[in-house]
Amino acid sequence: MLAHRTTGRGPRLVLVHGFTQNARAWGPFADLLAAHHQVVAVDLPGHGGSDGVVASLPEAADLVAAVGAAGGGRDDRIGHEVRADYLGYSLGGRVALHLALSRPASVRRLVVVGATAGIEDPDERARRRRDDDAAADRLERAARDIGCDAALDAFLHRWLSQPLFATLTPVQAELDARLGNTVAGLASSLRTCGTGTQAPLWDRLRDLAMPVLVVAGALDERYAPIARRMAQAIGANAQVALVPGAGHACHLERPAYTARLVESFLGDPHLGDP
Numbered sequence: 555m556l557a558h559r560t561t562g563r564g565p566r567l568v569l570v571h572g573f574t575q576n577a578r579a580w581g582p583f584a585d586l587l588a589a590h591h592q593v594v595a596v597d598l599p600g601h602g603g604s605d606g607v608v609a610s611l612p613e614a615a616d617l618v619a620a621v622g623a624a625g626g627g628r629d630d631r632i633g634h635e636v637r638a639d640y641l642g643y644s645l646g647g648r649v650a651l652h653l654a655l656s657r658p659a660s661v662r663r664l665v666v667v668g669a670t671a672g673i674e675d676p677d678e679r680a681r682r683r684r685d686d687d688a689a690a691d692r693l694e695r696a697a698r699d700i701g702c703d704a705a706l707d708a709f710l711h712r713w714l715s716q717p718l719f720a721t722l723t724p725v726q727a728e729l730d731a732r733l734g735n736t737v738a739g740l741a742s743s744l745r746t747c748g749t750g751t752q753a754p755l756w757d758r759l760r761d762l763a764m765p766v767l768v769v770a771g772a773l774d775e776r777y778a779p780i781a782r783r784m785a786q787a788i789g790a791n792a793q794v795a796l797v798p799g800a801g802h803a804c805h806l807e808r809p810a811y812t813a814r815l816v817e818s819f820l821g822d823p824h825l826g827d828p
Contacts, residue, residue, distance in 0.1 A: 555624065556617050557603025558596040562588030565662075566638040567820070568622040569595040570646030572668070572803075573743060574713055576602030579731035583805040586813035591820075594638070596621050598646065599747070605739030611747050615652035619660050639820055641665040643805060645743075648672075648752060654766075655758055664762070665816055667769040668777045668802045671784055672754035683750025690741035697737040706737050721773055721801035728806065759787040767819040769812065771804035772796040793819070 559577045567587060571579055577595035587593050599607040599614050609617060623636035639662050642650030647669020654661045673679040696705035710732050714722065745751075766788050770781035778796055785794035795815050797804035805812040 556596050556598070556607065556621050558594055558621050560592060560594050561585075562591050562593045564591045565820070566622065567591040567593050568618065568638050568640045569593060570618055570640065570642035570650050571595070571598060571601065572644030572646055573747075574601075574710060574732050574735060574740060575643075575728070576731060576734055578602070578734060579728040581726065581728055581806050581809055583809035583813055586809060587816065590817065591639075594621060598649065598743070600739035600741075600743030601735050605736045608742050608746060611649060611652050611752055612656065614649050614747060615656060618649055619653050619657050623660060636660065637662040639663045639665070641667065641816065642669060643667040644669055644802070645747060648749070649747070651755055651759075654762055654764065655755065658761075658763060661764050663765045663767075663820060665767045665769065665819065666784070667805055667812075668771065668774060668781075669768075669784075670749065670777065670780050671756045671759055671787070672752045673749055674754045674756060679750050679752075679754075681750070683748060686744040686748035686750055690744040693737055693741050693744075702737045706733065706735065706740075709737075709740070718774070718776065718802045721771070721799075722803050722807060726803070726806045756787060759784060760789055762788050763791065765819070766792040767816070768792060768794045769804065769815060770794075770796055771800035771802055771807065772798045773801045774804070777802060795819075 569580060577597045580595060584593055584595060596618055597604040599609040622638040637660055640650045647666035650666055654664050673682055693709050714727050768781045768785045770778045772778060781794050785792040797808050797812055800807040
């Protein structure tokens, strides 16, 4: 089973992190959600305590579902499946989409943050896969040249210097938590779960029957339009929410606002509108 950490009490909410993160990298956002939920934060394959696990996106989805089902009570069951709410960010959003499509009876409600249903153009998808493989090669080569710790630190600083994270402050980036990953794990994740490895899911989004909330930062020029398109492709059971003044990692940049959005969607009576 994937490594994970559990906090809070209430309806089960499984958090699935983005690339280079882990179960400790949710910041105040997870603490806010744990006030009214049992929050189960997983370490995806190649990350945190699951750094030695190698899995494709569909395989990762099954592993996350196993964590979400573990120890479920009578009220969580429908037939033989144990249901939970799932929230996935970026890479975690892509994993959560696979989970919801392959095991719909396990998912009570779904939240995806800063995620995509895949790259549709085959040439662009192949280029992205080559780029991710090359990045994994460079990371491993740097580890041999300068040592794993220095290579990991340099890689994370380059990753967070992308325009995608321009609005994320150093404190919000949760760098200390990200340093809990390993060179081997992140290289493996790039090769097995990078966006270039993903078969596009756009034509399957209409099969999602559970309530879905699609979230993106309003300043995220790449993923805000994708969020709108995803919600439209899913249909009437989906809604889209853009977090004002935030970029790609909107849950880290504006944790209280984003938590209220999620709580409102999940039906928590203690919180009002954002």
